[in-house]
Amino acid sequence: MPKVLREKIKRIENIAPGIFLMNIESGYIAENAKPGQFVNIKCCEGLNALLRRPISICRVDRSEGTFDIVFQVKGTGTEFLCRKQAGETVDLIGPLGNSFDIDDKYENIAVVGGGIGIFPLLFLLNEKKATKKTAFLGFRNKELIVLRKEFEQASDKLNISTDDGSEGYNGLITDLLEKDIVQAGYDMIYTCGPTPMIKKVCNIADSSSIKCQVSLEQRMGCGIGACLVCACKTKYGDDWEYSHVCKDGPVFSSSEVIFE
Amino acid sequence: MPKVLREKIKRIENIAPGIFLMNIESGYIAENAKPGQFVNIKCCEGLNALLRRPISICRVDRSEGTFDIVFQVKGTGTEFLCRKQAGETVDLIGPLGNSFDIDDKYENIAVVGGGIGIFPLLFLLNEKKATKKTAFLGFRNKELIVLRKEFEQASDKLNISTDDGSEGYNGLITDLLEKDIVQAGYDMIYTCGPTPMIKKVCNIADSSSIKCQVSLEQRMGCGIGACLVCACKTKYGDDWEYSHVCKDGPVFSSSEVIFE
């Protein structure tokens, strides 16, 4: 069950240009969070950034009772958030949303992430007990590559691409997935990132008849399923309906999502 | 000439319940400020406390290039201001407004202050080269008495009253002034504080034909004389007009102000 929490920031670190890692003390989140879930943060008091901001849970440390979020500074909310300091508290609601299906029956999995979409995938890799775990991560450029060591440790193989070729494969991360897909024999692909990337991953998975779960983003109001603003189109029998990213998601099966 | 300044906070201190003294590094203000003037402070970024807040200059230290403000936490703006810490900057415009007439020809002066109105009077006492300086300060109770030592040093005699009698005279500070007025022979009275107090002081001064200058408060927009919101009624020949506290004031001669 999600809770409203005021938790202490243990550490905040600027890990790449515009990207911050925040380590937060919260026994409750560490205990209860599942990969794919997010916390909804009041980034500052009062009227600046009125709404909470959804940020994925990136890592939990159950023994020390902390969890990590990693976020990119985009606008007002994240700008205020990144200026908080260790020792200060952060007002959050969580853990929210559903989670990735990491059933043991999937034994050879791939995660495909782009940009800020990679963070929930680290949590997933760390929690997933699979025989084989392959990670595909796409970044804009070398400078923006983050958590490389963590992904290396959490996976069996880490593939990296950059849009400008400054590191790893020069091009789209989905190219690498596509090349790999036939011989790799994945039984599940998990993906999160920009919509064009997600669509491509779904197509690739689909044409190889591999199961695929996607984590979606949408602008949110309440974050708990009450206001219905965070709509995304999903199949409903032969018809469609609007599901809601904050509650029915953020994780959906690629077979239920309708991309527009 | 007033300027927009970003100055460093050297020290902030909670000197009484809800009252803070902030010592700010600013060669410019220390150099140019005159008693009665104020600074207009953007208490926080963004949308909380949109307008600047006017706060009187309480003390300047020309040699070290700093000045003090003392303020009471009242609402959003001062609440944010009091949470700032030494080392942070504060965005202010100043020095603003006119100033008290502290001509050397006034040789026996009294200042009468109530509550947060006492602060500009300390600056005045420190700057005024008078033969004799008497201070009358009224507070709500003992706990709220601040800057006692500073006022003692800056004046020849300090009279204190509290509304509840927990320290000094039990009652209105104007009672003490009234008792004193005939034999004291003041040639100028300066006053700042709650409107009922100011009115009373003006009446007392008037009935003894003593010159009197008052510092007024009014809600402000621009703080520099452009928006015309901070109106106060003043005499204009046989008629009246609306003057503006931020530019024509905050100091007015008691003979020009029309209290309503």
Place this chain on the structure above:
Amino acid sequence: MKNINTQVNIAGLKLKNPVITASGSFGFGREYSEYMDLNKLGGISVKGLTLKPRQGNRPPRIAETPAGILNSVGLQNPGVEAFIKNEIPFLRQFDTAIIANIAGNTVEDYCQMAEILSDADIDAIELNLSCPNTKEGCMIFGISPNGVASITNQVKKYCKKPLIVKLTPNVTNIMAIAEAAEAGGADAVSLINTILGMAIDINTRRPILANNFGGLSGPAVKPVALRMVYEAATRVKIPVIGMGGISTADDAIEFMLAGASAVMVGTANFAYPAVCVEIADGIATYIQKHNYDNIYDIIGKLELNT
């Protein structure tokens, strides 16, 4: 602390306290029940219902603006029948008033819903004449006094529950609109719904909302809402329910002084899920602090400056 009675009676609708969750912000209460005790609410105005289920508008449906939000949900809801079947039983577990907020494209829609809901286990009906996020109907009825009077009058014939008419602020003269609702037979009016607005992404050069326009709510609208509630309350004898940007007990008290017999809280729930309980408690504290006997010592007790 003496026992503060904050009970209000709005045209037969008894509320244990004057704080009601605003329609569309609170779903059907299920989600928020994890964060608060719904028994502590004066009432719940449920997500706007239509005769048939509706999917609503395309996303994005929300944009944050200075101290406010724009929304363009477009009345996504399961329809009135599903509401009765699935939601009322859940809500009735709690000791709080249930207000069914309804919207339609035609007068007939409204009448039919009022008729159906009159036989359901709810406490009042709120006629939404003011949703700015649908192509037809709704707000069109709400922007002219004649429109408001005539639809109210029609619906009243089918309505056996207290009928609250919810007004749109997108009008020149809210007083005439409130009077029209009263003349049409409304038992109470509630206001304001959202103010039509827009937000643009200067990089894509497109409106942020897929629907291009949306309704503004939140603290930003408070001064406008307060003025309109005051104006409405001076003109009608029926109770007024005030809303628009209420986030604290102080805000709620401003509305009640201005003439609101109860308040609704929408946007504020998003940031602080239990805010309605805090507001209800804060109102009681204010009454106690000022030594008033009860809530009626606040309602409409504003004195104008002369």
Place this chain on the structure above:
Amino acid sequence: MKNINTQVNIAGLKLKNPVITASGSFGFGREYSEYMDLNKLGGISVKGLTLKPRQGNRPPRIAETPAGILNSVGLQNPGVEAFIKNEIPFLRQFDTAIIANIAGNTVEDYCQMAEILSDADIDAIELNLSCPNTKEGCMIFGISPNGVASITNQVKKYCKKPLIVKLTPNVTNIMAIAEAAEAGGADAVSLINTILGMAIDINTRRPILANNFGGLSGPAVKPVALRMVYEAATRVKIPVIGMGGISTADDAIEFMLAGASAVMVGTANFAYPAVCVEIADGIATYIQKHNYDNIYDIIGKLELNT
């Protein structure tokens, strides 16, 4: 940096850049000249003028609200003659357009001022049909299409300068009002003026403003203003000047994309006295960053979502 041309031409009124200080926020420019170079402004719309000097309303005249302010200055000004004698010579020292904002109680007032000012050394006249802070006149003319058309038509007969009609947002249908101004002969429209609002002190139980009501401005109103500017711009061929809550270059660009040929900035000056220069610079930077040729590549270039 290539030399960015941000010059705009509004019905014969040439502005070196599209940023104008909004009437009432900037006095007659004197005070702000200590904080900025007035030569860098597109124009200055001066404090609203009346035929005779006016003292305005009692204080308090301002209340802060969430992301906005309410004001009830009530047109304190020295009168049109004193303006011509004392203020124009000061303003003419600077290379910036002077816009005389005028308000009256009667049609005759407006006509007379237009006539007098047509012979003065100013660049345009802005007809304020929208001040919510005076008992008579002004806003009354602005809330009906007929009122707007007829007063514009009358004033136009006496006006030899470009005539900008400033519209009030306190209306149901801003499109009809803008069309009426155009039909009446306006050379341009500017909008929005302030939205009528109220704020209450819950301890004194009185409105904060001595005048009880005031006009809302500042960031809070931006989404509403933007929507109205868009609506007006789609309906009239004459240029639209947009305002309401503009505090940054990004805000200004939103208004220009929505169809404004120029913008006015009011409340934002209070917190940041040199903000108008920053906004003008920021617009130039945006044009450069996006490799546009000039300002006309932004104006009205919003694409709606379909």
